[in-house]
Amino acid sequence: MDVHCLFDGWQDCGDLDIISMTSKMKEKYNKYLGEGNKINMLVYLAVIFDPRCKMSFLDFGVNLLFPNVANDIMKMIDKELHCLFNEYSSNAGRIELFEGRSSSSTNRCSSMEIDQSKMKTGLAKQKYLKKKKQVGLESKSELDRYLGEDEEVNNSSSFDLLLWWKMNSPRFPILAQMARDILAIPISTVASESAFSTGGRVLDSFRSSLTPLMVEALVCTQDWLQKSNDVINLEDYVDELQTMEDDVSRLSTTIEAKEES
Incomplete structure (x- = not known):
């Protein structure tokens, strides 16, 4: 956009x-x-x-x-979002099935004690209100509750998206799992393609004898130099550069002498 x-x-x-x-x-x-x-x-x-x-x-x-x-695009997105949420919900339901069974007996006993302490004329009304509340919660899924809430008003560059989901995972456990999986996917292949392009420039038809270790060293060194915030002072390397030039000059002279002989 x-x-x-x-x-x-x-x-x-x-x-x-x-x-x-x-x-x-x-x-x-x-x-x-x-x-x-x-x-x-x-x-x-x-x-x-x-x-x-x-x-x-x-x-x-x-x-x-x-x-x-x-x-058409928004309808397709909404359909795929709910399908993915249902898939995650079904997986989470299998995990929580055993936990729900272990706590159901305790809840049943406590509800029976409360009912017995009240008059029988109010039991039907109690069951009705309990059922109504349960249906209301079930009809509004975790996804609907998240989308129904107002957006976060925080446009700061320091806003940590993953930290937000970590802090709100108790309210949205299934969505937090989805966010963790989706937001971990690289948004593009530019980084990997750039690495291949850099490797192709280092190991070309004129440098075909470089070993993999040397290619890795050259690529990494170039990357480190480009990302370095330190200013390079060329005066500190004058002596070293002069030595390298002298070595190259002597090597060229030796090669020329051998060719003449």
Whole structure:
């Protein structure tokens, strides 16, 4: 969405060079993200599991990016979300089945003692209110309660999404498990593709004899140098560079002498 908004701003900036560049960038953008019904569903679900966004922000974004098919996309997302929740709920139900059996006998005994202490004329009303409360809780699932709550008002860059789910896992145990699994998935393959591209530049047709250990050392060293915040002072390395140049010069002289002989 942010990229889409940037494109709109650049196309209306009035600079012909920027407009031309934006058109080419938008072609590449549409190649991967131009069709909303073909985007990985987990990208949408990750937005829903951000308590600052949820379904309302996702609906706004889908209508902004894909206004012609927004309704179909939102229906598809809602269906897949509930199917995934039901799958997690069924797995959690199997785990909690034994725990529920162990506590049911205790609850039954306590309810019988309470009923016996009251007049029989009020037992039917007690059962009715208890049943009504139970049905009300069951009719509103954990997912519905989460989506029904207001969004978190916290746009700080220090907001820890995983910490929020950890703190709210007692209220949403099933959703917390879903959030932990979904938010752990890398959002793109750029990092791995970049690593392969870097390796291809190091080990090319002119450097085909490098060992795997040397290739790893070169790639890691380049990565460390690029991410280093320390300023490199070239004056500290003048002597070392001069020594290297002298060695290369002597080596070249030796090779030329051997070729002449």
